[in-house]
Amino acid sequence: MARRRYELTDKEWLIIEPLLPNKPRGVPRVDDRRVLNGILWRFRSGSPWAEVPERYGPSTTCYNRFVRWRKAGVWDRLLSAVPAGFNGELVMIDSTCVRVHQHGATAKKGSFDHGMGRSRGGLTSKLHALVDAEGRPVGLRLTGGQVHDACEAEALIADIPEGATLLGDKGYDSNAIREAAAARGVWANIPNRSNRTQRYGFSSWLYRQRNLVERFFNRIKQFRGIATRYDKDPANFMAAVKLVCARIWCAA
Incomplete structure (x- = not known):
C-alpha cells in the first residue's frame, strides 16, 4: 500500500523509532509506526478518535498509546532530542x-x-x-x-x-x-x-x-x-503540537 502524505517517511521513522519506549509485556502489540500514523491521521483530519481507520489498528489503541506516552514524557523527549542542528543566531x-x-x-x-x-x-x-x-x-x-x-x-x-x-x-x-x-x-x-x-x-x-x-x-x-x-485536556493538545514539531525537525 502506498504511503499517504501525512504518514511518517522512512527517514522520519529512522529518527523517531529509537526514541520510543520498547518494552513489550507478553501480548503482541500493534506496530508503533502503524499507531503513530494513526495518531497523525487523527490530528491531520481533526476527526474523533473513534473514526481512526482500521488500517492503523484499533482506535482505542491509538488513543491509549498517545495518552500513555504523553504521561510518560515521550513527546517531550522526542521534541528535545531531535533539534540537534538548532540555529540559534537568529530567533523569532x-x-x-x-x-x-x-x-x-x-x-x-x-x-x-x-x-x-x-x-x-x-x-x-x-x-x-x-x-x-x-x-x-x-x-x-x-x-x-x-x-x-x-x-x-x-x-x-x-x-x-x-x-x-x-x-x-x-x-x-x-x-x-x-x-x-x-x-x-x-x-x-x-x-x-x-x-x-x-x-x-x-x-x-x-x-x-x-x-x-x-x-x-x-x-x-x-x-x-x-x-x-x-481536546479538553491542554496536555493532549500540546502533545500533538510537539509531535508535529518533531516531524518538522526530522524533515530538516
Whole structure:
C-alpha cells in the first residue's frame, strides 16, 4: 500500500523509532509506526478518535498509546532530542490563536488551567512559539486566548542561547522583555512603539526574517486537529503540537 502524505517517511521513522519506549509485556502489540500514523491521521483530519481507520489498528489503541506516552514524557523527549542542528543566531517569537471547538470546551470548571479564554474570536487558546532561523520550533507555551503575547515572552527567552538576535513585533516592546533578553546577552530587534520615550536601535532588514515564525504557524495548522482545538485536556493538545514539531525537525 502506498504511503499517504501525512504518514511518517522512512527517514522520519529512522529518527523517531529509537526514541520510543520498547518494552513489550507478553501480548503482541500493534506496530508503533502503524499507531503513530494513526495518531497523525487523527490530528491531520481533526476527526474523533473513534473514526481512526482500521488500517492503523484499533482506535482505542491509538488513543491509549498517545495518552500513555504523553504521561510518560515521550513527546517531550522526542521534541528535545531531535533539534540537534538548532540555529540559534537568529530567533523569532510570536503567537497564534486557536479556536476551541465546542467538543473541547466542555471541560469541568475548577482551579485547573485548561488553557482556554475569551478573546475577539470567542473561546480560544493561544500558542506562543519561538523558532530558529530555519523556521523550526525551539520553545512552545500554551495559554488562554486572552493572554497578551508579552506575558509568555520571558519564559521563551530562557531558551535562547547567548549572543543571539531576537525578532518580535511591537507587542513585545516592553522594558521587561528587553531587559530579560539583555540579561542573556540577546539583542532584541523589536520595533519601538510610537509612544515610547526611550528609543532602541532597530534593523528593518533583519526584521524581514520574522515571517519565518508565521510560516511555522501556517505549517502546523495544516493539521486540522491543531488549527482547531478539539481536546479538553491542554496536555493532549500540546502533545500533538510537539509531535508535529518533531516531524518538522526530522524533515530538516
